[in-house]
Structures are given as structure tokens and as C-alpha cells.
Amino acid sequence: QVTLKESGPTLVKPTQTLTLTCAFSGFSLSTSGVRVGWIRQPPGKALEWLALIYGNDDKRYSPSLKTRLTITKDTSKNQVVLTMTNMDPVDTATYYCVHSKTGYWYFDLWGRGTVVTVSS
Amino acid sequence: DIQMTQSPSTLSASVGDRVTITCRASQGISTWLAWYQQKPGKAPKLLIYKTSSLESGVPSRFSGSGSGTEFTLTISSLQPDDFATYYCQQYNSYSTFGQGTKVEIK
Numbered sequence: 001q002v003t004l005k006e007s008g009p010t011l012v013k014p015t016q017t018l019t020l021t022c023a024f025s026g027f028s029l030s031t032s033g034v035r036v037g038w039i040r041q042p043p044g045k046a047l048e049w050l051a052l053i054y055g056n057d058d059k060r061y062s063p064s065l066k067t068r069l070t071i072t073k074d075t076s077k078n079q080v081v082l083t084m085t086n087m088d089p090v091d092t093a094t095y096y097c098v099h100s101k102t103g104y105w106y107f108d109l110w111g112r113g114t115v116v117t118v119s120s
Numbered sequence: 121d122i123q124m125t126q127s128p129s130t131l132s133a134s135v136g137d138r139v140t141i142t143c144r145a146s147q148g149i150s151t152w153l154a155w156y157q158q159k160p161g162k163a164p165k166l167l168i169y170k171t172s173s174l175e176s177g178v179p180s181r182f183s184g185s186g187s188g189t190e191f192t193l194t195i196s197s198l199q200p201d202d203f204a205t206y207y208c209q210q211y212n213s214y215s216t217f218g219q220g221t222k223v224e225i226k
Contacts, residue, residue, distance in 0.1 A: 047209075049214065049215035102169075104211060112163055
């Protein structure tokens with residue numbers, strides 16, 4: 001059974017750096033075509049794709065947030081980590097870890113999400 | 121960036137109705153489009169990928185069509201479990217989502 005679980009702080013202060021971890025099971029990021037990424041959703045708003053990492057360590061970022069994002073993987077721990085710098089209240093959102101198995105950028109599995117609030 | 125625009129934003133319908141949601145892309149995306157269903161407090165669920173391919177386990181009352189810049193999601197006979205918000209997603213160039221269409225009970 002494939003699962004993804006997000007973890008990280010629920011509250012961060014403006015200007016701080018957010019670090020989120022996605023712990024996954026039931027698949028290997030080394031498998032051809034598998035990608036793991038992050039998507040966020042501000043309260044009552046639409047989904048926004050943030051970043052994606054491939055098994056060969058290739059990475060893709062949202063052009064509008066590229067300067068603030070870093071995605072990394074630890075294949076031995078089955079984890080993917082997203083860092084976002086210079087957090088602002090507009091970054092308040094539910095952050096989802098997502099899985100793609102086909103090599104295409106649609107996402108067949110999602111974690112439950114983790115809520116992050118940015119406030120002083 | 122490719123912008124995705126869904127219409128309508130809200131749709132009121134009754135059980136048994138045929139429902140159609142439209143998604144328009146700001147530039148051509150071939151058939152690289154997916155649809156998701158999201159219920160309150162839950163993660164989105166993949167319904168359709170590559171415009172018209174039904175994800176495993178998704179009821180056949182859901183269907184998708186289109187190409188280029190205009191796409192539709194159709195629910196042939198709305199069921200109580202289908203009241204939710206639906207999002208389209210393009211993955212031709214990076215990835216962007218539409219703003220969502222809420223299907224509510226009439």
C-alpha cells in the first residue's frame with residue numbers, strides 16, 4: 001500500500017524558513033517514472049503546484065517560487081524534504097505531498113496534508 | 121505561465137442531473153489535462169488524466185473530453201457522493217490548476 005505523510009511545524013513566523021518532510025512507503029523513488037512533489041492550498045483557495053523531484057535527483061520548481069524553494073530526497077529513508085525561505089502570511093496553506101508513477105505530472109496519490117500558518 | 125480558467129465557479133444541481141464543467145487553458149496544452157475531486161477537509165482525488173483516461177476505481181459516470189485549450193468534465197448522472205469541488209490541472213508546461221468548481225445541492 002502506497003502512503004505519503006507530511007510533517008513539519010504548524011506555525012512559523014514571517015521571514016523564517018519552513019521545512020516540511022514527506023515520509024512515504026509502498027514505493028521507491030528510484031523506480032522509473034516515479035516522482036514526488038509538493039502542492040499547497042491556501043484556505044478556501046485553489047491548488048498551487050510547488051516542486052517535484054525525480055529518482056535521478058532532477059528537480060523542477062514553480063517559476064514564481066523558484067528562488068524560495070529547495071526540494072531534496074533521502075532515498076534510504078524514503079523521505080522528500082521541501083524548504084521554503086522567507087515565509088510570509090500569504091504562504092499560510094495546507095501543504096500536500098504528492099506522488100506520480102507514470103513520469104507525467106499528474107498526481108495519483110496525495111498525503112493528507114499538513115497545515116502551516118505564518119504569523120508573528 | 122499557463123493559466124487555467126474553470127466555469128462555472130459554482131454549480132447547483134440535483135441527484136441524477138447531467139453535469140458539465142469547463143476548463144480553458146490560456147494556450148494550447150494538447151491533451152495534458154487532469155481532473156481532481158476534493159471534498160471538504162480532504163486531499164484531492166485523481167479522477168481523470170490525459171483528458172479522458174479514467175483513473176482506476178473511478179466510476180464510469182465521470183468522463184472527460186477536449187484538446188488544445190478547451191476541456192470538459194462530465195458527470196452523467198450526479199450521485200450524492202459527487203457533491204464536491206472539482207479542479208482541472210494542466211501538465212503540458214510545469215503544472216497549474218484551475219480555480220475550482222463547487223458542485224452543490226440544488
